[in-house]
Amino acid sequence: MNQQKNSCTILTDIELEEIEKEKHCYENQQAALIGTLKILQKKRGWIEDNIIFAVAKILKIPVSEVEGVSTFYSQIFRKPVGKHIIRYCDSIVCFITGYKNVEFEIINQLKITPGQTTADNRFTLLHICCLGNCDKGPTIMIDDDIYNYVDSHDVKRILELYS
Known part of the structure; x- marks a missing residue:
C-alpha cells in the first residue's frame, strides 16, 4: 500500500x-x-x-x-445538494427579460428558496449571476441542460423532465 x-x-x-x-x-x-x-x-x-x-x-x-x-466557485458544493441542480440567471439582462416571474414559479412549484433543497432531495435551487446566455434570457440550467427564453408557463413542464 x-x-x-x-x-x-x-x-x-x-x-x-x-x-x-x-x-x-x-x-x-x-x-x-x-x-x-x-x-x-x-x-x-x-x-x-x-x-x-x-x-x-x-x-x-x-x-x-x-x-x-x-x-x-459556485460549481463546487460544500453541503449536500439534490439529485438535480437548478441554476437560474439573476443578472440585469435576465432581470429585464423577466427572470423574477420564472424565479417565483420555480419557488412556487418546488416550495424552496434559493440555496435550499427539496425535501425529497430531487432539486437544489441556486441563483447564478450569469449563465452566459444574455441574448436568450431568461435562462435556467438544470444539471448540464440549458433552457433559454423561459417564462413562468414553461417551469412546470421543464421540472417534470427531471423525475
Whole structure:
C-alpha cells in the first residue's frame, strides 16, 4: 500500500488514480486543485470537510487554499445538494427579460428558496449571476441542460423532465 493511500484512506483507489492523472496534466500540482475537487464531487455529490484535508495533503497545499477555492466557485458544493441542480440567471439582462416571474414559479412549484433543497432531495435551487446566455434570457440550467427564453408557463413542464 503506498504512503499516499495511507494518509488519505477516505479516498478510494479509483479516486486516487483519477487525481494522479489530473496532477500529470500540470507542471504544478496546485493547478490540479479545481479538477481534483470536480473529480471528487462527481463521485460523492459534494465536498465534505474531510475531503478538503485529504486534497490538501495529496496536492501538498495549505488546507486554507483548498477551502478558499472550494467555497469561491459556485460549481463546487460544500453541503449536500439534490439529485438535480437548478441554476437560474439573476443578472440585469435576465432581470429585464423577466427572470423574477420564472424565479417565483420555480419557488412556487418546488416550495424552496434559493440555496435550499427539496425535501425529497430531487432539486437544489441556486441563483447564478450569469449563465452566459444574455441574448436568450431568461435562462435556467438544470444539471448540464440549458433552457433559454423561459417564462413562468414553461417551469412546470421543464421540472417534470427531471423525475
